[in-house]
Amino acid sequence: MKRINHTIKLIGLVAMLLAFTACHDLLDEPAENRTFTEETDYTESSNMISPLIGTYAAFYSRGWENFPLISVRGDDVNHGGLGDQQDFAETDMFRYNKDYWMYNSLWEGLYSDIYAAQSAMIEFELYKENGANAATADQYIAEAKTMQAFLLFQLARVWGDVFIPATPDPADLLVADLSTKQEVMQFISDQMDEAIGNLPAVHPNERTDVRGGVTRYTALAMKALANLEMENYQAVADATSQIISSGKFSLEADYYNLFKIPGKLNDENILEFQYSDFGQGSGTAITYLFAFFGPENWTPAVTGAGSGWGFYEPSLKWIKFMLDRGERTRLETSVLFTNRGIAAIKDDPNYATLPDWISNTTPSGDLINDYARAMFASGKHYLPSNQLTPGRTGYGTNKNLIGIRYAEILLMHAEALVQGASSSAMTADAAVNAVRSRAGLSPLSGVTLDQVVDEKFAELAMEWGTRYYDLIRLERYNELNYDGRTFSANLTYLPYPQNQVDQLPILGGTQE
Incomplete structure (x- = not known):
């Protein structure tokens, strides 16, 4: 019987926060270093799913600070204006502090889980070498590659x-070379080409082994996203067409509940971070x-439901943009209004009368x-108090976090076509109008890039920084100069965390 002992040190793995008692304690909690030691018998093929489940667990265990830091710099969203995370607010204003703990935590959290995926891929190869079903092993490798792609994409x-990373050993970073953003996106695209054929051609909610897990279409979505960043529009069109x-x-007809409990494993969702309280009012969740996203002060319909921290709000610029378009479905879903916020909208004479x-x-x-x-909170990160499992009081408990939606695929497809790509799957007009129809808007004809x-902007606000990265890619920098912000192209990227510069000399001096 062949046994292989291995120890994997994952740099800065941020523990999933299952409970909390004080906002300040969690906001300033440093990342933790964890060492995992495991003895595995790779001749036991039935155990091969274990490292896959572990990879999903690591992938879903996103540090709460990951999403807001990735997302806060667009003109669709603002930081909460007051509080003890001043450098988060400064980041939103394009004033960066390389010593800010959140930068380091995002870097370490993403790389930790990339290394977890790398380690799992090696384990699948070892199972295959020792007699496991080759097709199943290849599928699991493809799933790990797709999760790794999402994390590298964000980085x-x-x-x-x-x-x-080329191996599961973080020490390799000491001698590794940096890859340009273009090279990273090409790497992701190539990796997805390798993965696509080995993944099941089903909706994630049709999987029976890992329900909601990665499928061929998740990999195609990642390929489309990477090629959009490279402005390879035909490759975007080809992937989205499939x-x-x-x-x-x-598209889910009920936009409001898409982001809530009824939207879990919805037909619109292509990648979804899954969470559960197991239907129980107490115990493990x-x-x-x-x-982080919720209002600090509310009167919930269900007495005792906990409030949020108030650090993330839809921008007044975005709200007015939506009002100008006559939007209701998406605006009502995406924004939690306070009376103070409503008054601020009305302070502008052009919006003195509101619906x-x-x-x-x-x-x-x-x-x-x-x-x-x-003045506002994000409705896309809001779970109504009456959707909490009775007995649970934590804000948003049991809600999933959507990573990629079909609406984004349709709009990427349309963008690729108006940028010169071709497709027989769907016209740009049809793709845009499908999204508009769900929002209750009239159809367009001959859609333009604008x-x-x-x-x-309307559909994907507050989601994974999509708006910010669109403006950067299209060099529409002036849109980011709003409400006292001053942006220039040299502010596109965050500075490398000082803690990483201190450990990895190659990072020093590589950013202006």
Whole structure:
């Protein structure tokens, strides 16, 4: 019997936050170093799924600070204006502090889970060498590659030139060379080409072994995203065309509940970070810490439901943009209004009269009271108190976090076509109008790039920084100069965390 002992040290693995008692304690909690030691019998093929489950667990265990730091710099979203995370607010204003703990934690958290995926891929190869089903092993490798691709994609968008790990040993970073953002995106595209054929051609909610897990269409989506960053529009169109032609995905009619409990494993979702309280009012709950996004002060419809921390708000610029378009479905879903926020909108004479439905009471009956940090909160990160499992009180407990939606695929497809690509799967007009129809808007004819960009602004606000990275790619920098912000192209990327510069000399002096 062949046994292989191995020890894997993952740099700075941020423990998933399952419970919390004080906002300040969690906000300033440093990343933890963890060492995992494991003895595995690779001749036991039935155990091969274990490292796959471990890879998903690491992937889903996103540090709560990952998403807001990736997302806060667009003109769709603002930091909460007051509080003890001043450098988060400064980041939103394009004033960067390389010593800020959140930068280091994002870097370490993403790389930790990339190394977890790398380690799992080696394990799958060892199982295959020892008699495991080759097709299953190849599928699991492809799943790990796709999760790794998502993490590398975020790293390159945030920092530009980054490392592409070649082995599961973090010590390799001491001698590794940096890859340009373009090289990283090409690497992701090539990796997805390797993965696509080995993944099941099903919707994630059709998988029975790992329900909601990665499928062929997740890899195609990652290929499309990487090629969009490279402005390889034909490759974007080719990848999105395969997703569209599969017939596996559709837009959810109920936009409001798409982002809530009824939206879990929805037909619209292509990649989804899954969490659960297992339907129990107490005990173990695997959850993302949504409190960061929630209002500090509310009167929930269900007494005792906990409030949030108020650090993330839809921008007034975006709200006015949506009002100008006559939007209701997406605006009402995406924004939790306070009375102070409503008054701020009305302070502009052009918006002195607002639709009657704009209220500080949500469609689910939760009352959003005024609070100091922000005037609005993100409705896409809101779980109504009446959707909490009875007994649970933590803000957003049991809610999933959506990574990639079919709506984004349709709009990327349209963008590729108006940029000169071709496709027989769907026209740009049809793709944009499918998204507009769900939002209750009239159809367009002969859509332009400006109209596609506006539609992405409306549809994907507050989601993974999509708006910011669109503006950067299209060099529409002036849009980022709003509400006292001053942006220039040299501010595109965050500085490397000083803690990493101190450990990895190659990072020193590589950014201006």
